[in-house]
Amino acid sequence: GDSVTQMEGPVTLSEEAFLTINCTYTATGYPSLFWYVQYPGEGLQLLLKATKADDKGSNKGFEATYRKETTSFHLEKGSVQVSDSAVYFCALHNAGNMLTFGGGTRLMVKP
Amino acid sequence: EAQVTQNPRYLITVTGKKLTVTCSQNMNHEYMSWYRQDPGLGLRQIYYSMNVEVTDKGDVPEGYKVSRKEKRNFPLILESPSPNQTSLYFCASSPRSFATNEKLFFGSGTQLSVL
Numbered sequence: 001g002d003s004v005t006q007m008e009g010p011v012t013l014s015e016e017a018f019l020t021i022n023c024t025y026t027a028t029g030y031p032s033l034f035w036y037v038q039y040p041g042e043g044l045q046l047l048l049k050a051t052k053a054d055d056k057g058s059n060k061g062f063e064a065t066y067r068k069e070t071t072s073f074h075l076e077k078g079s080v081q082v083s084d085s086a087v088y089f090c091a092l093h094n095a096g097n098m099l100t101f102g103g104g105t106r107l108m109v110k111p
Numbered sequence: 112e113a114q115v116t117q118n119p120r121y122l123i124t125v126t127g128k129k130l131t132v133t134c135s136q137n138m139n140h141e142y143m144s145w146y147r148q149d150p151g152l153g154l155r156q157i158y159y160s161m162n163v164e165v166t167d168k169g170d171v172p173e174g175y176k177v178s179r180k181e182k183r184n185f186p187l188i189l190e191s192p193s194p195n196q197t198s199l200y201f202c203a204s205s206p207r208s209f210a211t212n213e214k215l216f217f218g219s220g221t222q223l224s225v226l
Contacts, residue, residue: 045217
């Protein structure tokens with residue numbers, strides 16, 4: 001079946017550091033890929049998405065490129081802020097009516 | 112304000128005592144779903160509903176029931192809760208039966224502890 005693997009956290013960075021959170025997936029066909037963010041005490045929110053190979057999703061300074069050849073969708077941001085501290089989930093949607101999530105990566109940004 | 116509302120936010124109960132977690136959305140969404148979130152396991156889907164009176168099992172349906180009698184409501188029922196159902200639960204909805212470019216709208220979560 002489909003699966004999503006994320007790097008384990010927590011990831012701890014200083015403000016203005018460069019961020020990469022790795023995400024790889026296993027799926028047949030051509031899934032759509034998503035990054036969701038969960039701020040403390042809240043539900044998940046869609047951060048960005050990509051629906052086909054080589055697409056780049058971007059939002060709020062975050063970017064991720066759909067790499068079919070490496071089955072990856074790594075999340076990047078050039079300069080993180082304290083307000084980016086949250087848990088980040090990579091997810092995929094394939095045929096059917098379910099979204100498959102990775103285990104989540106907690107990001108902590110220190111001033 | 113468009114939102115998905117779950118209640119209660121926190122719930123502590125004992126083994127075997129039936130409970131219901133309510134979920135309501137005011138966006139006229141067709142698709143609704145329940146997830147549980149456990150450390151290191153991410154979110155796992157329990158049940159989902161494509162529309163009124165249409166429900167289907169997700170990855171971890173054992174020990175749970177759902178119903179979709181009205182479009183806006185999708186309650187999660189634990190007939191006989193057990194400690195392994197202690198978890199953080201999220202309800203989510205989407206405008207149509209899930210399409211690849213639709214996003215999910217999540218509630219704020221229900222933290223359930225079963226003693």
